[in-house]
Amino acid sequence: MTDVVTPPTSPVSRERSKEIKRLSVISTARQVRVLSRAELTELTGLSPATLTPLVRELIAEGYLIERGPGASRAGRPRAMLEFNPRAELVAAVSLEPSRLSCEIADSDGTVVAHRTVRLAGDIIDTICRSVPELAGDGLPALRGVAIAAPGVSSGGAVRLAPSVGLVEGRPIGEAVQRHLGVPVVVDNDVNLMAAGEHAAGAGSDVADLLLLHVADGIGAGLVLDGQVRRGAGGAAGEVGFLPLDPADRGHDGVGPFEARWSENAVAERVVALAPGRRPDAPVAALVELARADERAAAYLDEVLTAWSRLIVSCVCVIDPGRVLLSGAAAQLDDPAVDRLQALVAAAAPSTTEVRRAVLGDRAVLHGAVSYALSAAATGLPTLLPTP
Structure with a gap:
């Protein structure tokens, strides 16, 4: 048989x-x-x-x-x-202190619509209302949403983001995805900037880079082998928490390093050196002031020395090869960048190039578009970054 x-x-x-x-x-x-x-x-x-x-x-x-x-x-x-690039639209949402910025872009990264909304109510409700309104008739073509948050993101939940009222973990991604019915990516804003510079900016020609972003806080985005690295708990790059002495513990989601060397800290010192209103670009104002004021020049050197220590500490662990200066750090003029490069070169164990990021505010959009399109391209119901 x-x-x-x-x-x-x-x-x-x-x-x-x-x-x-x-x-x-x-x-x-x-x-x-x-x-x-x-x-x-x-x-x-x-x-x-x-x-x-x-x-x-x-x-x-x-x-x-x-x-x-x-x-x-x-x-x-x-x-x-x-x-037809307009057949695929993505939404890039950036959570900022007191407001939410939302952009709709096509698959080329061309912005179709933009809106800034005041964060007066619940963050999730605001996102779920703003994205469909902004997409309008293009809503059926929406393929994904990328949300950038100034804090630690893991599995779509955001924590340590005091500037937007998210200190404890909250599952933003899951709630927005359930409401909008498209893949949602939630990640640290600096990770998105690094992804954007790697996709279309000053890091497009390398596989490894570190983006140092100086703003109200200080964070780093890390790209290794062409991929953004987030760490076991999603906190890779939270360099603002670098301890300055054994007693440092941070406070209310603010790290000790960023408390002393962030854009806010520089702004306070600039106002002390030249009394008046807070400058819109504190680092640029400090560079200008340092040309004629010895005290300002000495403080600028302190800032560059502190930032160089931070960069060297990162280089000792990950050896990125290229460091991109973003946010307020990109306001340094050429001599200041050269000085920072010299300080890093003198202390780093391997060759490290320091240069400015080039995309500015557009870096988050480029990173978000890349993330959201990747989520849509998988054909899977979700792509929430996890460690």
């Missing part, structure tokens, strides 16, 4: 298999932008029989636009397909 052999069941359902193929077509078209059906077949490895209905669906959904025939060396010119 001959046994009947039952073919093994595929571990991938037919629906999931189709979705994987669909995402492959979208990803390829997004990268190439304009291509023929034959080129799409070659690049995806899908047969014409499989590709034809997928392309038809994507044209109907607005992902692909049919264009006129392209140039051909031989035979009849082929009809071309063009990827």
Whole structure:
């Protein structure tokens, strides 16, 4: 008697298999932008029989636009397909002291709409109301949301963010995702800046970098092997908590290092040196003041020495090779950056290049777009960064 052999069941359902193929077509078209059906077949490895209905669906959904025939060396010119970046929209939400900034961008990172909302009520309610309102008629094309918070993020929960009223962990990501029905990424704002500079800024040509962001607090974003690293508890880069002496413990979510060397601390000293209103750009004001005031010059050297110690401490552990100065630190002029570079070079155990970040406020957007599109491209219901 001959046994009947039952073919093994595929571990991938037919629906999931189709979705994987669909995402492959979208990803390829997004990268190439304009291509023929034959080129799409070659690049995806899908047969014409499989590709034809997928392309038809994507044209109907607005992902692909049919264009006129392209140039051909031989035979009849082929009809071309063009990827439509507006078919995929993402929302970048930045939590800031007393306000929330929200931007809707397409897959090219082009901002479609922008709005700043005062944080007068619950943060989650404000996000869930602001994103759909800002997306408007484009809401069906929303593929993901990235939320940047000035604190520690793990699994979509945010803590140690006193400037926005989030000291204890709160599951922002889960609540927003449940309400909006799209993948939601929640991460530290400096991590998003680092991701943005790595994707489209001063770190686009390296695989490893450290972004040092000086603002009300001081934080670092770390990219190693092309990936943002968050640490076991999501607190990698919280360099503002570097202890200055054995008694330092931090207070109310503010670290001892950032309490002494943040933008706020510099602003207080600048006002003490030159009484008047607080300058909008304290570090730039200090650099200018230091040109004619010996006390200001001495304090600027203290700031550079402190920041160099912080950078060297990081270099000793992770050896990023390149450090990008962001926020108030990017206000340093060329001589000050050169001085900081010299201080780092004199103490670091390996060659470390110090330069300014270039994207400014746009770094968070570029990082958020990258995060949100990655979340959408997985085809999974969620992508909340965890350690």
